Amino acid sequence: MAESKLQTMNMIEAIKDALDIMLAKDDNVVVFGEDVGYFGGVFRATDGLQQKYGKSRVFDTPISELGIVGTAIGMGAYGLRPVPEIQFADYILPAYDQIASEAARLRYRSSGEFNAPLTIRTPCGGGIFGGQTHSQSPEALFTHVAGIKTVMPSNPYDAKGLLIQAIEDDDPVIFFEPKRIYNGPFDGYHDKPVQPWSTHPKSQVPEGYYKVPIGKAAVVQEGSDVTVLAYGTMVHVSLAAAKLSGVSCEVVDLRTLLPLDSQTIVDSVKKTGRCVIVHEATKTSGFGAELLSVVQENCFYYLEAPIERVCGWDTPYPHAQEWDYFPSPKRIASAIVRSVKELDYE
């Protein structure tokens, strides 16, 4: 394969590039949502696309999440490949019935006669003083639904490759975009200046078409003593926490939550014997509970310490207490250290 030329991109640019490539490649791809058309999106992820592809390919919609997803399902049934946007993951719930009862089950209930090849893009996550309704991480509401794939990239390279893969996937995909890392890899040190993506190797994005497989995790840092499972913004915070802890951590970026790459997780935990699970979403019945059970079921005889979970507290996402809520490098590092200490008691 010929080496493609690399470009430096942030997450927004990578996502826009993926949409641009797919709009050009496949006439059936359509992009729509609130403020997505003329204006180019409140996060600029669709900037210039309407001008380039026309109003019948990229367009604004009424403020109706259920209408956006409902019409997208109908378009999918016709044979289009819709890429609707929900402005904030916090506002995906009006469309939950259409996603969980319809998109997720259309293939199943029609024996594959109809399918819903949608990619629902939606910015998620906190760390931006978004308060209760601009910070949520509702991924567990979707991983619990049979028939949907759930993806969350943590860097520009993966964002572009995974989005292209998601659009080409014939199953419905919820594509969560952690808005905190749109412009730079945030490591949780909120009192320090944020680095732009250009200083990070994963901002080097090949020009043109390429894919990152759905269902494959990435070991972003190898280590020997603890496995840290994270996704989205928490990948970067976990790397900072690993450093802070001084422990040799293997940090796994899940990238896809469903279908989950259990093999990579299990291989890592069998090697390290310990596991810390990190996510921004609330703890109880969060996706971390599923990860915990996968590790417990598959690595029981290899575990040297209880599996730790560092998550958002079981409260709505607060405003003023942003940094008390958001899992910090310190909180994660404490869990890592605790996990290692358990071994020392022997």
Added chain:
Amino acid sequence: MKRSKPLSLHVPEPSTRPGDKPDFSHISISQAGNANKPSIDVCASSIRQLAFDLVRVLDDDANAVGDWQPNLSKQELTKGLTAMVKTRIFDERLQMAQRQGKTSIYVQCRGEEAIACAQKLALSKHDMFFPTYRQQGLLIADDFPVVDMINQIYSNSKDKLGGRSLPFFYSEKDHGFFSISGNLGTQFSQAVGWAMASAIKGDNRIASAFIGDGSTAESDFHAALVFASVYKPPVLLNVVNNQWAISSYQGIAGGEAANFACRGHGFNIPSFRVDGNDYLAVYAVSKWAEQRARNNLGPTLIEWVTYRAAAHSTSDDPSRYRPIDDYQSWPLGDPIERLKAHMIKLGIWSEQQHQQLEQQLTQEIKAAAKQAEANGTLKSGPHPAAEELFEHVFKELPEHILKQRQQMQEQQ
């Protein structure tokens, strides 16, 4: 403002309850032939009255009158009548099959046969219908093999849907019949999206959406109307007002304050209130809306005024909430009887021919039911494989589901 008495909540009540004499005086009924027929490029605001009148073609003497008379041929009329009679006999047979335990549940569309049958025959083969569970006439009018419908209802070894779906939740893409969902109203906005897709691709196919009076209260109804109003896709928005949503009369859905057709005017969508038991009116208004949609003039909303003659489903007993014999007094009569009378009046049909048709269709459906029964019923005989339950969750079976399938096999 001075408050004279304490506030009180208004909870609408139907005009009659069990034991009462049926009373339909609240249903406003225009005379047949009175409603004018506008041109298909009409602006919605100029035909506001048609959302309040009742478009009717067949008068009380079984004559076809007025501008909406669709001038159907003998062959077309016979086809329509046959489809309706077949739908009713099919329903009766499957109602009985449920009572015999051959399936878990069934819903009849008794009294509403004209709506699905006439509209199916007014549209084209490549158009897509987004039905509810009470438009079985769409398949029957399309000469869909009834044995396959029964295989699905019985969840047997020949059920195309592998036993995964409830009875009568058919999916027949090649017959323009979208996969039925149990979640009410969801298909209404999906139909609008399908029509938008057809417009995006510069196609000439149109979509037809169905919803019942009760489900118009779902948010999907509003979303569909907004999107239809904004993008003007080629879609027919059908509201089947059969007066009842299980035990709730249509007033509980908001029908007491305003009818369902007039809601279209808030969205500037041309809207009609039509006699749903008048095959000719259903055909004519469907054809009008079809022509409007096909010519890129946008959506049409149609309220079909009809009556749910049978129970809501085999799990329902309507005698607990409405007069037992109320359908006998329904002022719009029975769609089959009315078309039959019209055809007899035209001299192209007779009681004898009708009886022969009924006998022939009864035999046909009996034979199909027998044939389906040989493939198994829910209770006995060949079943879909247990492994079928894992199929079609995703296009390809992911590892975690594959493991669960293996677990199931090991544990059996």
